Amino acid sequence: MRPTRILMIGAGRMAEAVLSGILKQANPAIEKITLTNRQDKERLELLKERYGVHVSSNWEEEAKDHDVILLASPPATHDVILKRLGELIDGQLVLTVAAGIDTTYMEERLPKGTPVCWIMPNTAAQIGESISTYTCGHYVNPQHREMIAFILEAIGESAELSEQQVHDLTAVTGSAPAFVYAFVEAMEEAAVENGVTAEQARSLVTKMLSGSAAMLAAGHSPQDLRDQVASPGGSTAAGLEVLEKRHYKEAIKAAVKATNAHARGE
Ligand SMILES: NC(=O)C1=CN([C@@H]2O[C@H](COP(=O)(O)OP(=O)(O)OC[C@H]3O[C@@H](n4cnc5c(N)ncnc54)[C@H](OP(=O)(O)O)[C@@H]3O)[C@@H](O)[C@H]2O)C=CC1
Ligand SMILES: O=C(O)[C@@H]1CCC=N1
Incomplete structure (x- = not known):
């Protein structure tokens, strides 16, 4: 895997579950991980102390400098975040774990050609025991798939399904x-x-x-x-x-x- 910088938008329970799973894999190709939220600075400090990651309360300043962007904020925040993200990124892989936010929704709000993936994990991700369903957008290539597989393996087992099946x-x-x-x-x-x-x-x-x-x-x-x-x-x-x-x-x-x-x- 190429050296990769991962940005997480949202720093709650699911973001921490994915983060801890990734760090347990000790993959030398992960160059940098940045966690961001909008309000809770104490939470960011705690995550920085606990995992030694970068933190920021302004994801917009970070987007350009990262190769993979994982949204772990509430579904209702996605419309605004994706549209703004679309103005800042240039070909980065964008993932979300939000309920109801499928790849069609993401592609509609991001520039044409953006690789996207929708993952539906569960909280057992915290101990690497999630069963996650996922589905990929139209522009995901084998290199992106390698990164998606890396993230999925970090939190447990997974099944690739159609967009409709992930909803259902x-x-x-x-x-x-x-x-x-x-x-x-x-x-x-x-x-x-x-x-x-x-x-x-x-x-x-x-x-x-x-x-x-x-x-x-x-x-x-x-x-x-x-x-x-x-x-x-x-x-x-x-x-x-x-x-x-x-x-x-x-x-x-x-x-x-x-x-x-x-x-x-x-
Ligand atoms: N919990 C679960 O079992 C599962 C959750 N999910 C999905 O994961 C996502 C997160 O859920 P969960 O981790 O449980 O929720 P949490 O409430 O624990 O975390 C939500 C995070 O999003 C941040 N956030 C909220 N609004 C914004 C914004 N506008 N911009 C940036 N960050 C924001 C919050 O911080 P702040 O308020 O400081 O900005 C917080 O860090 C949801 O979309 C949910 O559907 C999916 C599968 C299972
Ligand atoms: O309750 C929620 O909205 C999220 C989605 C799946 C599990 N928890």
């Missing part, structure tokens, strides 16, 4: 960890109500979840796994019946739909 799966890969954590909260509350400490509840539920995920990762289907747990006429079946009566699956699918619709600004 935003809830399933980007937001669903929050649905899982809500399930965990309910399970922990139930455990505590049944007499264990909060710490015991956390440990029991976490292990139950990681064991279940490992069974899925081993290739078993969720239906088979569910059937293995629920002996016919047994106690789990009684619990599943309650979930079914309360429209468990429908509730989850409705949450996916609402998340995706919001991300698309609907």
